[in-house]
Amino acid sequence: QVDLVESGGGLVQAGGSLRLSCAASGRTFSSYAMGWFRQAPGKDREFVAAISRSGDITYYKDSVKGRFAISRDGAKNTVYLQMNSLKPEDTAVYYCASRGTGIASSTVSHYNYWGQGTQVTVSS
Secondary structure, eight states, X not given: OOXXXXXXXXXXXXXOOEEXXXXXXXXXXXXXXEEEEEEOTTXXXXXXXXXXXXXXXXXXXXXXXXXXXXXXXXXXXXXXXXXXXXXXXXXXXXXXEEESSSSOOOOGGGEEEEOOOEEEEEEO
């Protein structure tokens, strides 16, 4: 069993920044790839960013490249999503997820464990 707890969401104006955190417990954090996904009302859950076990490989949704950065801290068992230059279309519930392997992936179904989500709202 893996527990993932997200934090850091909130309300921010367009152009602002937020940093999301996801604290993991219950498994060897450093052995597994992690991802961030989001889901807006009425839409499917979509990929945002992913990071490999070692942290040396990252993937991003095209629309967030250059604005978002995913990172991980093995000592704290935590993965982060730094979000800059936020836009109203970034508004969604953001979820972190853990894979069963160390290879990063953008596919929702490749992830086994999910957090409860944290709301991000960007006002125009």
